[in-house]
Amino acid sequence: MNAVGIKPLPGFATLRDGYLPGNAKARSVLRITAADGLQQAVRVDVNGTGNGKAKLDTLKPNGSPLGSILANGFTSNGKNQSPLSRIGNSTNIKWHECLIDKIDRQNLLNQKGCVIWITGLSGSGKSTVACHLSKILTQMGKLTYILDGDNLRHGLNSDLSFKAEDRAENIRRVGEVAKLFSDAGVICIACLISPYRRDREACRKILPNGDFIEVFMDVPLGVCESRDPKGLYKLARAGKIKGFTGIDDPYEPPANCEITLKCDNGIYASPSAMAEKVICYLEYNGYLQA
Numbered sequence: 001m002n003a004v005g006i007k008p009l010p011g012f013a014t015l016r017d018g019y020l021p022g023n024a025k026a027r028s029v030l031r032i033t034a035a036d037g038l039q040q041a042v043r044v045d046v047n048g049t050g051n052g053k054a055k056l057d058t059l060k061p062n063g064s065p066l067g068s069i070l071a072n073g074f075t076s077n078g079k080n081q082s083p084l085s086r087i088g089n090s091t092n093i094k095w096h097e098c099l100i101d102k103i104d105r106q107n108l109l110n111q112k113g114c115v116i117w118i119t120g121l122s123g124s125g126k127s128t129v130a131c132h133l134s135k136i137l138t139q140m141g142k143l144t145y146i147l148d149g150d151n152l153r154h155g156l157n158s159d160l161s162f163k164a165e166d167r168a169e170n171i172r173r174v175g176e177v178a179k180l181f182s183d184a185g186v187i188c189i190a191c192l193i194s195p196y197r198r199d200r201e202a203c204r205k206i207l208p209n210g211d212f213i214e215v216f217m218d219v220p221l222g223v224c225e226s227r228d229p230k231g232l233y234k235l236a237r238a239g240k241i242k243g244f245t246g247i248d249d250p251y252e253p254p255a256n257c258e259i260t261l262k263c264d265n266g267i268y269a270s271p272s273a274m275a276e277k278v279i280c281y282l283e284y285n286g287y288l289q290a
């Protein structure tokens with residue numbers, strides 16, 4: 001294979017006539033054609049050896065080394081390794097890999113993508129903590145995005161009610177969207193009541209180990225009800241809203257979450273102090289660097 005003069009991706013050196021200065025790295029995308037005519041795009045990483053010569057480091061079609069599975073599902077000997085799948089009601093579908101992956105995006109952002117999932121009763125402070133968290137992380141140069149249950153019900157989830165099946169579908173959709181943000185390298189902050197443990201656990205399961213960080217707003221119903229910023233508890237108590245979480249609909253607290261935010265000696269920490277606690281967790285667990 002001749003990798004001479006290939007156009008590099010942003011941030012990488014150009015390889016000219018096999019020469020690469022020092023220990024520089026070059027990276028590009030090549031399109032190769034196999035003997036049977038199958039075309040395949042592959043990522044090439046080329047490393048300088050320190051003496052001006054370049055060494056082909058990796059040829060990466062699918063996160064796998066040269067000679068194994070190509071991104072179209074065929075091996076170099078023509079065997080199809082990834083047949084078409086059926087996922088739910090989607091038939092004959094096939095995952096398409098890209099040459100740029102989560103690691104590349106995380107390197108650009110100098111952070112690790114993850115999902116901070118804030119659960120708790122209405123009025124427990126989920127949205128307030130989410131906003132403080134996003135603000136402080138932004139000031140630290142980190143990219144965040146908030147998925148707020150209330151807001152998403154204005155668009156993506158406007159077809160869903162508050163009955164258990166619809167809440168489950170709400171959480172499933174938001175879990176999938178959060179997974180995409182996390183894969184983009186973003187610190188995604190999802191704040192939803194998410195009252196059922198099994199729905200939250202299902203979101204945890206679709207993410208890589210450790211990347212689902214469950215935060216429980218451990219605020220008693222009495223406190224939430226006394227705050228009642230939207231007057232919803234009052235309406236629920238008057239029977240004007242049916243199936244309101246905590247009043248006549250269940251809330252299942254997490255059995256084993258990563259972070260619990262609650263009051264100390266009867267005093268609630270400020271929202272920014274609560275956000276700082278989450279940031280300490282992110283820092284300690286390496287999410288604030290690539």
Ligand SMILES: Nc1ncnc2c1ncn2[C@@H]1O[C@H](COP(=O)(O)OS(=O)(=O)O)[C@@H](OP(=O)(O)O)[C@H]1O
Nearest residue numbers: 122123149150162167170192193194195243244245
């Ligand atoms: N029946 C009922 N039960 C609970 N909450 C209700 C209900 N009806 C409307 N609301 C308002 O909807 C917001 C919760 O939406 P979520 O998408 O987070 O709920 S869930 O996760 O699907 O349970 C919630 O917002 P937050 O106060 O931010 O939690 C309420 O304002």
Ligand SMILES: Nc1ncnc2c1ncn2[C@@H]1O[C@H](COP(=O)(O)OP(=O)(O)O)[C@@H](O)[C@H]1O
Nearest residue numbers: 122123124125126127128227229268269270271
């Ligand atoms: N840590 C806190 N201490 C005292 N009040 C708070 C705290 N966090 C939020 N609040 C207040 O509680 C109310 C509900 O907060 P909100 O973030 O809307 O809750 P949720 O998103 O869980 O419904 C708001 O009036 C907010 O100002």
